[in-house]
Amino acid sequence: MYFGFKNITINYGKKQVLEDVTLEFKKGSINTIIGQNGCGKSSLLRTLTRKVTFKGDGIIFNDKKISEYNRKEIAKHIAFLPQVHEMPSDIDVKTLVSYGRYPYLKFGHTLSNEDKQMVEYALVSSGIKHLENQIVSTLSGGERQRAWIAMNICQNPEILILDEPTTYLDISYQVEVLELVKKLNKEKGITVIMVLHDLNLASRYSDYLYVIANKKLYTAGCPKDIITEKNLEKIFKIKAKIIKDEDNLCPFFIPSKI
Numbered sequence: 001m002y003f004g005f006k007n008i009t010i011n012y013g014k015k016q017v018l019e020d021v022t023l024e025f026k027k028g029s030i031n032t033i034i035g036q037n038g039c040g041k042s043s044l045l046r047t048l049t050r051k052v053t054f055k056g057d058g059i060i061f062n063d064k065k066i067s068e069y070n071r072k073e074i075a076k077h078i079a080f081l082p083q084v085h086e087m088p089s090d091i092d093v094k095t096l097v098s099y100g101r102y103p104y105l106k107f108g109h110t111l112s113n114e115d116k117q118m119v120e121y122a123l124v125s126s127g128i129k130h131l132e133n134q135i136v137s138t139l140s141g142g143e144r145q146r147a148w149i150a151m152n153i154c155q156n157p158e159i160l161i162l163d164e165p166t167t168y169l170d171i172s173y174q175v176e177v178l179e180l181v182k183k184l185n186k187e188k189g190i191t192v193i194m195v196l197h198d199l200n201l202a203s204r205y206s207d208y209l210y211v212i213a214n215k216k217l218y219t220a221g222c223p224k225d226i227i228t229e230k231n232l233e234k235i236f237k238i239k240a241k242i243i244k245d246e247d248n249l250c251p252f253f254i255p256s257k258i
Contacts, residue, residue: 001063002027003078003159003191007056010043017043019215020056025208027158030185030192032202034226035212036236041195044212045163048080061159075103079152083163093139093147094132097122100154118154125187126150126180142173146180153184160184162194166201174198178205199236200252203227204245211235227251 004024010017017040025031033041046052047059048066058065066074079100100122101115111119123129126146131139136147145165152160162181166174182205184190196202202209203223211218211226213235219226232240232253240253 001060003061003193004059005044005047006058006060008044008047008058009055010040010047010052011055016215018054018212021212021215021217023210023217023220025191025193027191028185028189029207030182030194030205031208031210032194032196032206033210033212034196034199034202035218037197039212040215041212042083042163045080045161045193045195046082048078048161049082072103075155075157077157078159078161079155079157080161081148081152081163081165083167085148090135090137092133092135093128093150094119094123096136096147097132097150097154100151103155118156122150122153125184126153140173141169142176145169145173145177149177149180157190159191159193162192164195164197166196166198174201181205199227199232203250203252204248223250227253229253 001024004022006022008021009019021044023033033044035041043052047054058067060066061069061074061077098111098119101111101118104115123132126149128143128146128150131143131147136144139147149165165177165181169177178201181192181194185192206223208220209223209226210220211231218235219231227242229240229242232238239256241256242251242253245252
């Protein structure tokens, strides 16, 4: 397995959230996990932080459990942006982005020329070079999310994992962030794994969708096979009309009634 979650079971006390869930992701693809609120999507991703305990084989990268890698080594390959950012926001953008080089720094060493070049690349590729001296807390929602993603880019990962990256953003910022994610995938070949609530955006920006329902992986596949009237009614309890987006070659739906 290149990367995935294998036989994951998560319990919060007596409440079981996920039971024996296995998801496998293809290298270089954009993948989105969808499902109703509380189905365990974010809990699954948070197993990466080792703050959510689970039973099962665990998280696999290149046929090895990530628990067999040290933290710095795995951080050179996998970047994870949680829904809630815990880093202080009273710093400038360039400093925040530079934190992505932490896995590469030796004890007591400052940024090397290579590190500085990577910071520059992350700022430019995420479209926030002009904001590098601005305090993070003064940014708009879309700009701030770009800054956090730029920090992840600075890690130079091959896998980027995003837990609800568009939450609390206006639709224009949601599209802005997802366009950046798509750009990184196309230009750098980064494998992307996201949790999204907006099914139409998930359909537009994903190669594959994974549906979590009733504690299990309900189904998985390309958007045209997942965004169907039958699945929407069975999983999300909505009746909808499915229309093909000819520009983006993906399905989108218009709800008719609940």
